Amino acid sequence: MSKVAFLFPGQGSQHAGMGKDMYEKHGKTKELIDEADETLDHPLSGLMFNGPEDHLKKTENAQPALLTASIAAFELLKEKGVTPDYTAGHSLGEYSALVGSGVLSFTNALTVVRQRGLFMEEAVPSGVGAMSAIMGIERAELETLTDRVARDGEIVQLANLNAPGQIVISGAKSAVEKVEDLARENGAKRVIPLEVSGPFHSKLMQPAQDKLESVLEPVPFSEAEVPVIANVNAKETTDASIIKNQLVQQVTSPVYWEDTIRRLLELGVTTFVEVGPGNVLSGLVRRVQRRGVDVYSAQDIESIEKVVENLK
Template sequence: MKKVAFLFPGQGSQEVGMTKAFYEKDEDVKKVFDRAEQALQVPIKTLMFEGPQEELTKTENAQPALLLSSAAIANVLQKNGVKPVMAAGHSLGEYSALVSARALQLDEALKLVQTRGRLMEKAYPAGKGAMAAVLGLDEKTISESVDEISEKGEIVDVANDNCPGQIVISGTKQGVEIATELLKEKGAKRVLPLNVSGPFHSRLMEPASSELEQELLKTDIQDAEIPVYANVTAAPVHDQSEIQNLLVKQLYSPVRFSETISNMMASGDVDAFVEVGNGKVLSGLVRKVNRRTKTFAIQDPESLAAFLEWYKEDA
């Protein structure tokens, strides 16, 4: 049997209509959505299928919606006999990976990320923080530049190392604006502002971490059944106490996604990476880490069928 790694997308991948095609076709997916609505006590299905997009994009809605989408599709995959040998997620997606590894139960994970979203929203005043993607510049130059700006009083941090040539910075709005000009001067091809509501994965999220830690202490976390590569360390984690500690740190630490993919590839145990959930962003990042890597992005019955045809051939 072929060996696959599951990858789960993070915030920004949400869009109205996601997972609806699976919902209409699969009774088990309907049951997952019913459980989610009971756990969250919000009409998450209506938000996901009908919008409006602005409401779905709010952090406290987007996070459980994306987790629900990924978990529902992962269930469909497992019902079709697909079991990953390892998993990882981008930021919020790490919670989806932990659900797939049975370290977290879906109901608890949904409530946890709903709270996480609220904590992230209130950690720093709306409109005062910002994030931007830096294209075509090395991490060393970017790190030195943001340190230089931070020393002058505006906080800016490296937030995501997505793939070679794409690094995201996060911090105060003014700090990111200053960094944008400085990084262009230093050779960045482009610096693109991101449509987010706060300075995620920066030191400015630390006020939310202590409250998140209290929520995690109340959550039933189990040892993971498969290796889940953590954002903070880019290394596999199994132990429930380590999972808990890393989820707290993840809130204000950079997402080491490029390194995570390299480490998963280096394990020598994967025939393909399968993006489970809405969008194809992570599949694209994987190919930028190694263009010869086989990837699939499963977000509707058609993409599922194409993947299963490959997965089961010569089985």
Template sequence: MGKIAFVFPGQGAQSVGMGKDVYEAAAESRRIFDAADEALGYSLSRIAFEGPEEELKITYHTQPALLTTSIAYLEAFRARHDVRPDFAAGHSLGEYSALVAAGAIGFEDAVRTVRARGEFMEQAVPGGIGAMAAVLGAERDALQRLCSEISSGGAVVELANLNCPGQIVVSGSKEGVAAVIERGKEIGAKRVLQLEVSGPFHSSLMKPASERLAGVLAELPMKSAAVPVVANVTAKAVQEPGEIRELLVEQVHSSVLWEDSVSWLIAQGVDTFVEFGSGTVLAGLIKKIDRTVKTYSINSLEAINKFQLETAASSD
């Protein structure tokens, strides 16, 4: 048996109703949602379970809601299965879920921190100034050159999320992203789709948010991670609090190296990825990076129960 990585999704994976089934059926998951509501001083669980979608999509609600949902599924899973990961990783906001799973950050502290992170990101760039777009079918190097050329003309645009081969998200000024949409065909992009987001996440325009987050992270109690957590910024494992803090600050304005992170994990012998939280986004990306690995999406009570059957069947 190869090694196992627990992985956690980021913004974009949210959906109204997420986590409600485990909240109702599992005491350990209910405790997580109740703890989040208490830590924040408002009913985050109501927003996650009932919406409306417009409210759930506000960055400072989305981030704590996704973190809470991921950890609620993780706790229900842990109560039913004795499966320990060799590594943990998360996509953008999901890196905080991974750090909670690895015991580096306490859950309530993480919820408050990502709520603040969401607020800082929301406030960093006035509405209508920034944008993001998904570029499909382009080579990374060619897209990097195009972004550098556009940025040198004064319209900032950068690689934000390197998700999997042929799927890269760019982020920056409205003009910069518009130029990539217009010129994507030049570098062989099949399609360039503007994303519905409230800001230019993971671009240098987010530096004001990084600076404010640095103050919060400096005060955040943190322990060494019990298992290595792969950082988005470096696509390498970290465990020590000092380095974790530094990379979380950088992460806000840097590229999310998801493809590189998954490739690094596979190179360490990981052949099973278990995704905790809403949707199946990461399982889909991981399969596009390497079809041979096993992926499980723990996004419902049914999936938790089914996991037992699948792993029992595969170990016969």
């Protein structure tokens, strides 16, 4: 029988209006989002529903908002009888995956990601770091270019290995710009500097990683009811202590997303459901595997109903 993976989106998929129709039409979603407002002592729902976008995209707001919208969609799918065999989440989305797999409670995850977002915002002064998407160069070749620049003492590395020929680099702004130039010289099809508030998933995030480790230490983690594929190594686990350690490492480690999708395919997954705002991850699945898979988006009542209709 076909296996199902739930994929949870990361920062960048947030948008004003997310979760609003579920909040207005589904009582349990309203309770969940009201709980988020109360837990954070902050009107998160107002930002989710109305923006403004410049406030919503701030890391400390985007991360809890995405978690909340994603878990709202997850709970509605679960209520309708659609559950996964595996979960995975892209960067911030890994926290949503852990809630979905029963490792973290929603309120604990919400508190942690709010702090995580603040730590990431504070880790590097504005303008010091950068990220850039490099299209059309394969992993080994791009890693050779980042290593060449890093040998001069500057920090730059592969950050998000999203799909074949679609990789994000991260690090010091000057080093990222050097790699951009080298990538163009070596045949990159596109180089896209990203509008981000910091050099995420690079060694420059070490201060944020250290603070997050202290925050996570007392937080209770349960054994996963559904195996989770980790960002840091694209391997499945249910072990609570391993998962906690991997979440700490994740702050400065690359996100091995292409490898995650390939591992899920090896495990027999042929149905992928992106649970939460946007369709970025759905597109990445199709870049990794074009044939023989079904890919769905579940982000509002209409799309969730379509998923239920197709999978039940």
